[in-house]
Amino acid sequence: TFDTSAIKNNIIAHEKSEFVYTYGTAGFRSNADVLGSVMYKVAILAALRSKKLNGATIGVMITASHNPEEDNGVKLVDPRGEMLEQSWEVYATKLANAKDGDSLVQVVQDVIAQNKIDVETPANVIYAYDTRPSCPHLVKCLELGLKAAGAQSTNFGLKTTPMLHYLVRCINTAGTSDAYGEPTEEGYYTKLTSAFSAAVKGKPRLSTLHVDCANGVGAPKLREMTKHISSDVLSVDVVNEDITTLGQLNKNCGADYVKTQQRAPPSISIKAGDRCCSFDGDADRIVFYYVTEDGTFRLLDGDKIAGLAALFIAELVQEAGIDSIKVGVVQTAYANGSSTNYLTKVLNVPVSCVSTGVKHLHHEAEKYDVGVYFEANGHGTVLFSPDALNIIKTAEAKTPAQKQAITQLAALTDLINQTVGDAISDMLLVEAILTSRQWSFEEWDQAYTDLPxxxxxxxxxxxxxxxxxxxxxxxxxxxxxxxxxxxxxxxxxxxxxxxxxxxxxxxxxxxxxxxxxxxxxxxxxxxxxxxx
Ligand code: 16G
Ligand code: ZN
Missing domain, CATH: 3.30.310.50 (Alpha-D-phosphohexomutase, C-terminal domain)
Structure with a gap:
């Protein structure tokens, strides 16, 4: 049942009446002080979105990614684990700016009418949050909204953003031919780590990878992940994992710091030969780096990851004898000119350029059989089309080399989080490729030299x-x-x-x-x- 009087009567008042909210590229994001009222309304929007989609499960993630600790934010996840459909962003903005119960109900009724929503359809919502100190309060505000909207909901607790995307997809595909995985954190680790082991089978392990977790949610989750994989197969050293001391999140560390400052976090003592990477605060971005013998800092950003992934997958497809599968890459204007040149001139793969923001890259990547997309800042993933997945699954090997390539490709389709960029999954992807090739960071870096x-x-x-x-x-x-x-x-x-x-x-x-x-x-x- 859908009771607009409950929505009206339980409304959380605007914290600052003059504040104007906008659902932007990363959902709502601002100082956490003004977000309680927004959480309440986002809950109602999630319920309406679920009803519109016949009760499919919608995700709500509370995080502000790489922003300072005092900020927070929220975004909605659509049933296949993708970002909220763009046409609904305007409803989010309208709801968030409704200042009193009556105007809120008015916006709700407009959304129902415009989308011909059957309010009797049940609503299903799952939610999760990062390590920010403001999360417990904001979760309560969200729960008030879910209750007022009469939604069935599950609190998945502390999660990385990409884990929540994974869970949403798993829940909505459960029992279908398209089932994405077990809808649990455990299921996520098992899927990724078994795929990793399959991808690197028979290859010697690389040296330890030092992982700066930005003192955020990536730290406990990465630790948990390592319990699912033998240290003979993968060795990671978790750095910057203080999620309890106030003020530490993203402070002088993390992927955004490393990318914008073009240097390693001061908390990491990095010497020649060390292999390092940094996650951001909600673990959906990753960048890698090392220092040369003469002490020069070298960044391996999203462009470098895209180049490595495109090279590896294009060659595997050749070796597997299924080169009807075409690899394409999606970038934004921030991609280094040298990377675009490398992709188009050396790898000979098609490259499209789209506007900033994951939703733009993701949709463009869906146009390729295998669409590799990365923003230079380290957010990205690889999408396999249903056809490509089917070809890989049913390919018959004529030689042992073909068999090996097909097995590796199949492993990659499970290893890569295809819902959204995922620091843990991308880390495993890069490690799988480097292990396969027995490459150092220097060798990976040789593909091209970034323009200043x-x-x-x-x-x-x-x-x-x-x-x-x-x-x-x-x-x-x-x-x-x-x-x-x-x-x-x-x-x-x-x-x-x-x-x-x-x-x-x-x-x-x-x-x-x-x-x-x-x-x-x-x-x-x-x-x-x-x-x-
Ligand atoms: C958001 C985007 C990120 C983009 C950044 C650009 C998502 C999930 N996040 O954080 O992809 O790189 O905005 O910020 O889409 P800007 O518009 O301030 O340059
Ligand atoms: Zn992030």
């Missing part, structure tokens, strides 16, 4: 006047600005620069790359001046 690049944040009075086209690579407004940028870029060898409004911060981002560090910095600075 710089990302500058410019605070402007109104970022909304910056409108882009061509997957954010060109400005259409303010009029004339793109022509000025083009004129500047033309003066630099291998120059490239673009400007876009951030979707998560009140600022404009300027990206620049060029042949040398000095040219890059100069270009970034000059473009930033044009914007300001």
């Amino acid at each position: 690049n710089r990302l500058v944040k410019v605070v402007v009075s109104d970022r909304h006047i910056f409108k882009t086209t061509n997957a954010e690579r060109q400005l259409v407004e303010p009029a004339g600005l793109q022509a000025e940028i083009d004129a500047l870029v033309a003066k630099y060898s291998n120059g490239r620069s673009f400007v876009r409004a951030s979707g998560t911060e009140d600022a404009v981002r300027v990206y620049a790359e060029a042949a040398t560090r000095a040219e890059t910095d100069d270009l970034a600075f000059k473009v930033a001046q044009l914007v300001y």
